[in-house]
Amino acid sequence: MGSKAVVAGLVAAAATGLSIGAAQVPPASASRTVVTVRLRVSGTSTVAPSGWWAESVEHLRAGESGRVSVNAGKIGAQSLCGGIGAGASSSDAAHAWTADIVLISASIDRIGVRVSWRRFDGGAAVAGDTRELVLAEQTRYPLDFLSVSEPDRGGCGAASASVEISADVAEPASLAETILDYEIWRVHEDGRGGRWSERTLASARQGEQAEFWFTPVTWPLPSGCDVAVKVSGEIRGRLRDDGTIEMAVSPSRRLEHTVPAIRFPDRRAGSETGKKVVDVGPGQSVRFVLPSATGSSGLPCGDPQAPALRVDWAALLANHQTSIIVRPSVRRQ
Amino acid sequence: MNDVFEVLSALLDGEDVDIERLMGVLATADGRDALADFLRTRQVVRADDADPHPEFVARLRSSLVPRRPGLVRPALAAAAVLVLAFLGGWWMGVHRDAARAPGAASPPAVTRTLTFERNVDWHDVP
Numbered sequence: 001m002g003s004k005a006v007v008a009g010l011v012a013a014a015a016t017g018l019s020i021g022a023a024q025v026p027p028a029s030a031s032r033t034v035v036t037v038r039l040r041v042s043g044t045s046t047v048a049p050s051g052w053w054a055e056s057v058e059h060l061r062a063g064e065s066g067r068v069s070v071n072a073g074k075i076g077a078q079s080l081c082g083g084i085g086a087g088a089s090s091s092d093a094a095h096a097w098t099a100d101i102v103l104i105s106a107s108i109d110r111i112g113v114r115v116s117w118r119r120f121d122g123g124a125a126v127a128g129d130t131r132e133l134v135l136a137e138q139t140r141y142p143l144d145f146l147s148v149s150e151p152d153r154g155g156c157g158a159a160s161a162s163v164e165i166s167a168d169v170a171e172p173a174s175l176a177e178t179i180l181d182y183e184i185w186r187v188h189e190d191g192r193g194g195r196w197s198e199r200t201l202a203s204a205r206q207g208e209q210a211e212f213w214f215t216p217v218t219w220p221l222p223s224g225c226d227v228a229v230k231v232s233g234e235i236r237g238r239l240r241d242d243g244t245i246e247m248a249v250s251p252s253r254r255l256e257h258t259v260p261a262i263r264f265p266d267r268r269a270g271s272e273t274g275k276k277v278v279d280v281g282p283g284q285s286v287r288f289v290l291p292s293a294t295g296s297s298g299l300p301c302g303d304p305q306a307p308a309l310r311v312d313w314a315a316l317l318a319n320h321q322t323s324i325i326v327r328p329s330v331r332r333q
Numbered sequence: 334m335n336d337v338f339e340v341l342s343a344l345l346d347g348e349d350v351d352i353e354r355l356m357g358v359l360a361t362a363d364g365r366d367a368l369a370d371f372l373r374t375r376q377v378v379r380a381d382d383a384d385p386h387p388e389f390v391a392r393l394r395s396s397l398v399p400r401r402p403g404l405v406r407p408a409l410a411a412a413a414v415l416v417l418a419f420l421g422g423w424w425m426g427v428h429r430d431a432a433r434a435p436g437a438a439s440p441p442a443v444t445r446t447l448t449f450e451r452n453v454d455w456h457d458v459p
Contacts, residue, residue: 185440197440251449252458274455276447287443291451325440 033106034170035060037113039068039099039163040140043080047157056086059170060103071096072161079154080146080161095146096120097163104132108207108277109236109248111135111167117143119163133165137236138209140164169238171207178206179331180237180245183285184324186214188229191319202235203331209236216256223309225301229322230254231290233273237328243282245328250275253290253322257297257311268297270313285327293317337364345371 036059042052058066069087073080073094080095097119105112113135118128127144135141144163153159181203188196196217204210212235216228233251240246252273278286293316298308337358343350358364449455 183441187440199440271458272455273458274449276449276454278445278447281444284444285441287446289446289448291449291455294451325443327441 033061035062035103035106035111036168036170037066037068037101037103038166038168039070039086039097039143040166041070041072041097041161041163043072043161044159045157046153046159053161054086058101060101062103062106065100065102067098067100068165069096069098070163072158079152079156080148080158081154081156093120094122095161097144099143099165101165103167106169108169108238108246109136109250109275110277111137111169113165113167115143115165117163117165119144119146135165135167137168137207138166140166169207171238175206175239175241178239180204180206180210180239181329181331182210182212182235182237183327183329184212184233184235185326186231187323187325188217188231189321189323191321204235204237207236207238209234220260221301221309221311223301224259225299225309225311226256226258226260227311227316228256228258229293229317229320230256231322231324233324235326235328239330245280245330246277247280247286247326247328248275248277249286249288249324249326251288251290251324255293255295255297255313255317257299259299259301268299270295270297280326280328283327283329285325288324288326290322290324293320337361337367341368341371345375 036057038055038057040052040055042050044050053072054070056068056070058068060066071085071093074082085093097117099115099117102114103111104114111134112132114130114132116128116130118125120126133141142162142164146161146163148159148161150159181201184200184202186196186198186200198214200212200214202210202212211232213232214230216230218226218228220226231251231253233249235250236248238246250273252271254269254271256269258268272291274290276288280286293313295314296310296312298310300306301309340350340354340358341364344355359368
């Protein structure tokens with residue numbers, strides 16, 4: 001657990017005007033949340049399986065700071081072979097990465113960090129910067145990439161190394177095995193009484209991501225093209241001690257313009273997504289209303305030589321509304 | 334064969350039968366076999382006790398709930414109407430909703446509504 005108070009860091013962030021969305025001030029409910037920050041070096045090799053080589057871990061609460069370090073290659077050597085590890089002094093390795101982390105905020109799927117990272121080659125600082133990030137959980141964010149020319153790859157064939165940072169909420173043991181079930185509805189209404197509803201179910205372990213998909217809502221156009229609204233998404237949920245469920249809901253919508261008459265249809269599509277975090281009580285359902293469609297797409301319908309038919313999505317789907325309704329529950333035996 | 338059965342059945346029931354027809358039936362092997370089968374069945378039926386065994390009657394009585402005479406049939410009829418009404422409604426509901434959304438009739442009542450705002454918390458995917 002990082003123990004250093006970082007009041008100075010927070011003050012500095014405020015003074016420089018840096019912001020991380022709406023999550024700059026740690027919410028009171030999040031102050032007990034522990035976040036696991038990982039710095040990982042992964043590599044590719046021409047003779048060995050590629051994958052991650054070393055990882056350095058720090059556990060932090062909002063407002064705390066810590067340092068994570070990884071390295072690769074022996075001092076004095078050009079290659080990345082040998083000496084791979086975590087936490088060693090930068091002067092002992094051919095390449096070493098160190099990141100000083102300040103955990104600014106911690107809520108589900110939105111973890112605000114300030115990262116000051118440096119790369120040392122042979123003990124000398126050669127690269128690095130300071131950046132503020134909002135990290136989604138279970139997602140790695142690249143900080144640095146190192147490529148090794150062929151003559152310098154050494155016996156292990158290491159051709160490149162990448163360094164990534166990630167942050168995940170650490171689950172308390174009492175809740176770690178919780179299974180969350182999600183009843184999810186897509187409701188599409190055309191504003192004239194037409195309604196297309198579909199229900200699906202998804203589940204995931206505590207803090208992990210569940211995915212969902214719905215069948216497209218499709219309309220044929222007189223031109224021979226079809227248009228379709230495709231909705232999918234992800235939910236990450238976390239049961240709290242008080243019985244409420246914190247959810248990060250990320251629907252995605254794809255407006256698709258296709259020529260269905262040919263075997264492998266050409267298609268034009270625009271994809272959009274968003275994320276909302278919400279607390280839900282037992283048995284409660286939340287509706288997420290997606291914005292009105294915008295943009296346009298052009299496609300020759302039927303005859304490839306014909307001029308493209310341009311679909312104005314806002315006009316075509318005027319008064320249409322797409323909603324997602326989510327009802328989470330805790331699975332009981 | 335029906336003619337054989339008619340003559341033999343009438344004979345065993347004590348009715349008058351055409352003797353020439355009966356002689357003709359008994360002259361055939363099928364006719365004699367049919368007569369033997371009729372007689373065997375009648376003997377088996379006579380040997381069977383028509384009344385239920387006393388132990389069965391006792392068990393049946395002990396399992397019955399006493400009820401007031403005169404209310405049994407109306408109560409059963411009312412229950413049947415309710416069950417039919419329930420099943421009918423359920424059946425119609427299942428078939429009406431199945432076309433819209435398998436597994437559930439309609440979305441649950443929502444307790445909160447949140448709206449995504451373009452360029453605030455809703456973005457194009459690069």
